[in-house]
Amino acid sequence: VRDRCVRVTAGDARASYDVVIAPGALARLGELAAATARASRYAVIADATVASLYGNTACEALARVGPAEQFTFRQGEPSKTRETWARLSDAMLERGLGRDACVVALGGGVTGDLAGFVAATYMRGLPWIQVPTSLLAMIDASIGGKTGVDVPAGKNLVGAFLQPRAVAVDTDLLATLPPDEFRNGLAEAVKHGAICDASYFAWIEENAAGILGGDAALLPELVQRSIEIKAGVVSADPHEHGQRASLNFGHTVAHAIERATAFGIPHGQAVAVGMVAEAAIGEAAGITKAGTAARLTHALRALGLPAHIPPHLDAETLLSAASGDKKARGSRLRWALISQIGQAARSEGGEWTVEISEQTVHSVLQSGPGSA
Ligand SMILES: NC(=O)c1ccc[n+]([C@@H]2O[C@H](COP(=O)([O-])OP(=O)(O)OC[C@H]3O[C@@H](n4cnc5c(N)ncnc54)[C@H](O)[C@@H]3O)[C@@H](O)[C@H]2O)c1
Ligand SMILES: [Zn+2]
Helix, strand or coil: CCCEEEEECCCCHHHCEEEEECCCHHHHHHHHHHHHCCCCEEEEEEEHHHHHHHHHHHHHHHCCCCCEEEEEECCCHHHCCHHHHHHHHHHHHHCCCCCCEEEEEEECHHHHHHHHHHHHHHHHCCCEEEEECCHHHHHHHCCCCEEEEEECCEEEEEEEECCCCEEEECHHHHHHCCHHHHHHHHHHHHHHHHHHCHHHHHHHHHCHHHHHCCCCCCHHHHHHHHHHHHHHHHHHCCCCCCHHHHHHCCHHHHHHHHHHCCCCCCHHHHHHHHHHHHHHHHHHCCCCCCCHHHHHHHHHHHCCCCCCCCCCCCHHHHHHHHHHHHHHHCCCCEECCEEECCEECCCCCCCCCEECCHHHHHHHHHHCCCCC
8 A cells, every 4th residue: 555645835835845644654764764865863752651652763763864863851831831842852962963964842732842943043943854644743833933932921832834854653652642632633634624624624523433432544534634624724825824714714712712721621622612612603604604603513513522512601701811922013913714514604804803892892702602
């Protein structure tokens, strides 16, 4: 069987790269590195959990091209900081890695963002390869070249754009991913279908049970179709002026939920609930086809994801949490909605976000979208 491969074009042709999707791709990482990022040394950056599972396999695969050594940090979002970035960079300097080295980000989205930022800044920039190990990292975080860290003022506020030389997606690695993390990633797959591809959405609906059960025959297909959608959007809008906004479907409400609960609700769950709420908002505003929120609710529940806003979060709380961004920009809240399953909504002027009256948003959030 030939490997599944998706080409990502980001801005100019030099920044184009391949995402290779194949069970067992990790053991063949050396080939990919030889073809796309030959280096005298490889710095494999991974969190402690992923390092203990896959660090040695990665280093052995790379050893055929050049010596590889591991740099690890404690797993989890609290590690995505300037402090960890500094510690990793210092450790690499101490071991004498030079400009002819290459960074390999082995892990979830936290590792990708952190290791990518190390790569972007180490000696003014090293090439890097991404080996995403969580579903979220495979279908979302490893596509688009965004790297960075969280700071006290907010998440992802310090960072850089740096496209990798290649991305190796080994779907076998999902076998060890905790089920909650797997479901969180599925929320973004549902989003991809909802904003771009009705037939992909229907495929997810039909295969929900198998996908949720981790059916190894379905995962490469799911990962490939999601990557194609995210890569397509990113390629069409490398500088985030337009279409990329459609990837924020569900995320305005999700961010409000995350903020109002001090990130007590995982991102994927917040996005699931957010998509249902935003579909209901769109329906109330006459932008989204009637019945869309109900269809999303059904699909998300089949994937083990929530569709209700937790009852203790009332409309007031969510609206003030959502307007945190709004005040900073001095403009009214704009929404990335869908017109129907498979299609992002466009404003009359062709923009990828639409303005919705606060009254409409308030009344929908108050009535508990998804409860129908
Ligand atoms: N750069 C981007 O465009 C982009 C896009 C979306 C999200 N993100 C970022 O991604 C991060 C979230 O990513 P995440 O959900 O992957 O978090 P994560 O990297 O913390 O991974 C989640 C957990 O799963 C574990 N894990 C990962 N792969 C595993 C495997 N194969 N087997 C066993 N355990 C495994 C990790 O150790 C961790 O504990 C956030 O920081 C977010 O800001 C970035
Ligand atoms: Zn998201």
